[in-house]
Amino acid sequence: MTSAIADSLERFVRECVIPSESAFAAEGGVDTARSSTLTGLQDEARERGLWNLFSSAHPSAALRDLIVLPDLAELVGLSPILAQAALHALNPDALVMELLTALGTDEQRDRWLPRLTDGAIASGYCMSEPDVASSDPRSLRMEAKRSGDGFLVSGRKSWCTGASTPGCRFLVVVAVTEPEADPRRRHSLLLVERNDPGVKVVAERRVLGYSDALRGGHPDIEFQQARGQLLGAAGDGLSAAQQVLGPARMLHSMRLVGTAERALGLMTARLGARNVGGRALASSDLWIDRVGGARIDVEGIRALVRAMVTHPDRALAESIVKAHVPGAVARIVDLAIQAHGADGLSSTTILADLYAHARSLQISDGPDEVHRRVVGRRELRAR
Template structure:
């Protein structure tokens, strides 16, 4: 078993590390200041420094690295090659991913359009997204149903001649408050009488379509995440789009959603490892610089235990994520389904634990805006809901494990 990175990955890794150290991390305060000066606080893509970093990333060949090699517009990386690069971007998660055009939800939307979009849809929406000229959002979650079960969605997509008429509410739609999110991929029901997983379809809804309303921006533990274009509650009232805006075929929405979420889950996990590494570094720095009860915190047994445990847990997690990436490359997302579920369960829980200990070592400072820990904790805690809650993945994983060991099928 070879744990060494191949030559191309190592070259990109070194280039990215240099770019992060020389340009992205020093630019983070400027990005924050420029956001505060914008007339529309949700329009993060208008920050001048971001455009500069994006141009530099393209020149360095650090653009659209997320798109797997099987896609026509891919830079040619496998999931395993992208993994260590995504981890690096997680160290500055609000700026590095968009600087490389590797930020959710655009990444997943680009993959959907690449895999399931027709030629017209790819030309109209995919290519501008790949160039970083526009942003997008993915409208699936709803406030009136338990969205942990995606088949619960109630938004209706009804055909009327050559158009679809859309009515419904969505919330937690990441990026949708940004006025430059010009296209929404919306999931709704086209046939409520069909079998459970064939009722849903996906359609493209341009932002400026009459009847599309951004009701409000949502907050996560008090953070509005305007650096990502916010999370919106949306209302669709008699929204009409051409039938040609259908992605794939009617009834394939659930399957497309599952195809989209597989890569998205592993991208989140990769970046989360980068967050955890920053937390460990900050914890060690704080522990050595602070004195309590006559000696540095670093000399306290409980603090040393937290640091040691953090290192052990993150090393275990990284190996599991890398194995999952390798399986996705070798046997496909379906073949890696168990491991994808496992990392989705383990990663947020593990990184949340590490962040909690880092906050504890920082005392009151850990709760403040002076360190990135509280913000990171909010992001990671959210990840235990995003792309499916822990409990859903555990239930599915356990059913598969029981069946694999010959105990037969189980209910639910």
């Protein structure tokens, strides 16, 4: 059955998503919160049984099959943002669906999950804080005080992805609820309604030039006595988040293999089409060498990702992959940009979007340095 899904997904991505990219870009691309192109693709995905494909809500539960997952993820990575949006696999909603499913009470699930799963509403995720290195989540310090059967949340969160999307109805917030506990057991996840009067969006920011309105931007939020409800057990916040973020990191990198293939495909097409001084660039030794190098790099990235999927030490394997893949893919995309000249920089091609996506992943979910440090310390201890 999984191979039927792979076929179906491949047709969807190649026949529907990629051909829609320029219409999507003309509507504003990732900087627009509403795109009829996207809505059409989402309807198509539902019809083809691909809606929520990478979520536990999908009947095939593709996410759990480690053998077929890299193939599926690569297909999505060919057009990573638009395909994920079309499949309803974009964060924060994808992440929040998993958290609600795994940790929510019946009441919480009943209230939010069906509409979130369906795409009728959206969610936001609030973890980072200003002046705290996100690479060390234990140092997150915003507190929530118990009040009645819930909590009152006060303080500032930054990079609250999703919070500015029009359909956003609630936020998942990481806050210190057990200040006296061991640092790994201090934080809880809280559900906060988006329209709580204590929730105030105070700063929007662009990321490498993009507003990312499509996924609700990345604003700061000032919480002022906002009411929150526990999601999962008190003190479990960091470990619950980690349990969902770990596989998400691996999935990011699997998709990026497809992104690198896309960039390489665009590069070879361009080199074949463009003449300089009466000679196709594709017959230039320099570009043949670079294409050869890029193909070798893509095969190396793919092989590493697939080898690490079955590595016995999951955390180490995730760090190896996360430290290597986004940067390597960003360099391939950058080379494809250079092969396109000015068009590569511009919204005429999808390359600048792909670059921003890959480059951002060298920082989000733990910067390269943090993951290399994890790997290096493990190696030195193993000595």
